[in-house]
Amino acid sequence: MSSVPAFKRLPRAVREQQMLDAAVKVFSRRGFHAASMDEIAEDAGISKPMVYAYLGTKEELFVACLHREGTRMMQAIAGAAAPDLPADERLWRGLRAFFGFVGAYRDGWAVLYRQARGEQPFAGELATMRARLVEVVAGMLDHALRAEGREIAAVDLEVVAYALVGATESLADWLADHPDADPEKTATRMMNVAWLGAAQLLHGVTWRPPVD
Amino acid sequence: MSSVPAFKRLPRAVREQQMLDAAVKVFSRRGFHAASMDEIAEDAGISKPMVYAYLGTKEELFVACLHREGTRMMQAIAGAAAPDLPADERLWRGLRAFFGFVGAYRDGWAVLYRQARGEQPFAGELATMRARLVEVVAGMLDHALRAEGREIAAVDLEVVAYALVGATESLADWLADHPDADPEKTATRMMNVAWLGAAQLLHGVTWRPPVD
DNA sequence: GCGTAACCCTACGCACGAGTAGGTATGCTC
């Protein structure tokens, strides 16, 4: 008897994406540990063994989520980073791309990211990604410095870049918690504090985005 | 028969502190979920039911840790915050106190903090503490602004403060991961980026700690 | 049209760890 099958048979590539979508959703809502594979499977409209067959264990699944979303983000930023622009312009474009991305995926990326910071198995994975970002920012600063014939110690450079990235992550968190906030405006504010610093702000100096 | 008892009987207050010490240690090494009450009990040199009797469930225990360490930190900072100093001086003293504290308690505070960010039950508790910090920083900025007859929107103020706090937290993480790094120097670097901003740094302007 | 590979399911085993029941010893008070 061939009645209409309750669920369609779909090719692996499609199902994998559905599973990842569900996983991101559940992981970010519940947190890694509280999330259950059963719920993820159910949310993806599939049974649990399929998840194991395609994406492996819970840990591997989480890493897969992190990877997909992380890659998406990196690409979004890379598209905006033209290496031959002046430093402030590059910083601005990078920030705008970043906050745009976070704003679009609000409870996807930011929350996933937040999860990963604590859990040991993923802290490393995360650290790698952050390190790449820090490197990019540090490289940008170094480039701008050399252009002025100046130079500072590598550690100092790294720490400054780290602080910048940290502040940005923090505002991404803030953005995720404020659904009505405007990503572009947030990027501008970030630019103000990062580029100008508190002292300038106190003296009424503000940074304004260039009109393209 | 009264042979020497294997373990001494100690008053509650003492045992509670021992338990909290052990809990902080285990929680920060393993993470909230991976940590087991058995291990905490063993590390405290006591049996599990005692932990339940004194500090309650696992969640309550974690909150207690957060609370104790958080209070310690707040006090460390409060001791340095003289409200009648100029803004940069206050910021500097606050930062120095903060990084000094994190440096001293490295794998205590920073890691505990990192844990709490992800897990739902504690994110709230944490958010409250961060909110208090943000409020202080925002208040400081507002105060300095008004002194110059200037004023900006509350949201802008909040976001700037948030970014500052975020950058600071981030460097605290960095400090926790670099055992050889100097807290005082880290505070100086933080001051440079927060107070002066990237633009100034690129132009060779640097901030130096006042000699007391 | 028939084999075979890919897709998909309903169950279950099993370990791990939170929290507890019920009991023993020790010091403190009067």
Place this chain on the structure above:
DNA sequence: GAGCATACCTACTCGTGCGTAGGGTTACGC
């Protein structure tokens, strides 16, 4: 030195949720 509260233990229960065994069905090549 009897009574009582407090400190402390061993040894369980029991839920939860990861991961899997084993089997069914649809499409696709040949």
